[in-house]
Amino acid sequence: MTSSPTRQSIAALLAEARERTLALIRPLGDDLLNRTYSELLSPLAWDLGHIANFEELWLVQTVGGRAPLHGDLGQYYDAIENPRRERGELPILHDAELQAYMSEVRERTLEVLDGVDIGADVDDPLLREGFVYEMLIAHELQHQETMLQLLQLLDGYELPLPIGPEPLAGDGPQTIVIAAGEHEIGAPPRGFAYDNERPRHAVELPAFAIDRTPVSNATYIEFIEASGAEPPMYWERDGGGWVDTARGRRAPVDPAEPVIHVSWHEADALAEWAGKRLPSEFEWEAAREQLDGVGQAWEWTSSEFRAYPGFAAFPYPEYSEVFFGAEYKVLRGTSWATHPRVARPSFRNWDLPQRRQIFAGIRLAEDL
Numbered sequence: 001m002t003s004s005p006t007r008q009s010i011a012a013l014l015a016e017a018r019e020r021t022l023a024l025i026r027p028l029g030d031d032l033l034n035r036t037y038s039e040l041l042s043p044l045a046w047d048l049g050h051i052a053n054f055e056e057l058w059l060v061q062t063v064g065g066r067a068p069l070h071g072d073l074g075q076y077y078d079a080i081e082n083p084r085r086e087r088g089e090l091p092i093l094h095d096a097e098l099q100a101y102m103s104e105v106r107e108r109t110l111e112v113l114d115g116v117d118i119g120a121d122v123d124d125p126l127l128r129e130g131f132v133y134e135m136l137i138a139h140e141l142q143h144q145e146t147m148l149q150l151l152q153l154l155d156g157y158e159l160p161l162p163i164g165p166e167p168l169a170g171d172g173p174q175t176i177v178i179a180a181g182e183h184e185i186g187a188p189p190r191g192f193a194y195d196n197e198r199p200r201h202a203v204e205l206p207a208f209a210i211d212r213t214p215v216s217n218a219t220y221i222e223f224i225e226a227s228g229a230e231p232p233m234y235w236e237r238d239g240g241g242w243v244d245t246a247r248g249r250r251a252p253v254d255p256a257e258p259v260i261h262v263s264w265h266e267a268d269a270l271a272e273w274a275g276k277r278l279p280s281e282f283e284w285e286a287a288r289e290q291l292d293g294v295g296q297a298w299e300w301t302s303s304e305f306r307a308y309p310g311f312a313a314f315p316y317p318e319y320s321e322v323f324f325g326a327e328y329k330v331l332r333g334t335s336w337a338t339h340p341r342v343a344r345p346s347f348r349n350w351d352l353p354q355r356r357q358i359f360a361g362i363r364l365a366e367d368l
């Protein structure tokens, strides 16, 4: 961010994020909102209640010191306590009650915001430069992507918003060469970023090359044919070719588009088959400014999700600290479903290496 947020700019961003959430679900009736589609995806009603409950917890209870509207309802919206496969069975809010909760929380949020100081010289780091508000706006925008993982599967669902990536620039060299040297990694000290993006620090990298564009469907098909690898999630064989059944329709796979819905294991195997490797997340960030096709799909990296040297959990360990370790792989970039506000160069996404329901693709790198 170039300038500090004001109460007015925060209120406008909160409203804009909510309008986008509601626009995404507007075509759906209550039955679709409450339905469980898969073990890996929450019912949409859970996401909506969770968005409002998280807002209530931070912007009403924590910042405003007020009591929650529904007692201990929040326990059912805790993402760590309630695995996705169980969320459809929880006594969460539905239908008119859910809508009322979302708007009542928002009303209280705006009342609290009205009396709060979010200046750059405020002592409380939660309020300084509106951190907690930026966090809640980012949270809602990120949940929209999670909801789109499900929405895209609904028969005939048309995106109600102009969502989508920039097309590939389509020209330039095949690979980008980055000379050996020191690179600044992570978010600068000012401006909104998550704890796991800080502190910014220098990393020494040997020379490497990274592909200018992400791996295409055409390359992935060659890989399947050569190795017998699994097709991406939602692909089906159709005669001699492949169709993609995501996005609410059956469409022939476009060979020129970046491959999406592949696991880390598949990405890693493809890299080996191609005689290359996945980039580390530091290499990805060092090359970020020169890459084409960023924003089509998240890109798996070879990196485990680890704390940067000097990391301090803020504002709560459950955002990132509890996930640090060898179990999770880092993804960089953003996907077609990510709001541009989330797309900081230092943003780190992470997931289990077997996951394919997220919008994840592949970019290849090699040593020089």
Ligand SMILES: [Fe+2]
Pocket: 050, 054, 079, 139, 143
């Ligand atoms: Fe969340």
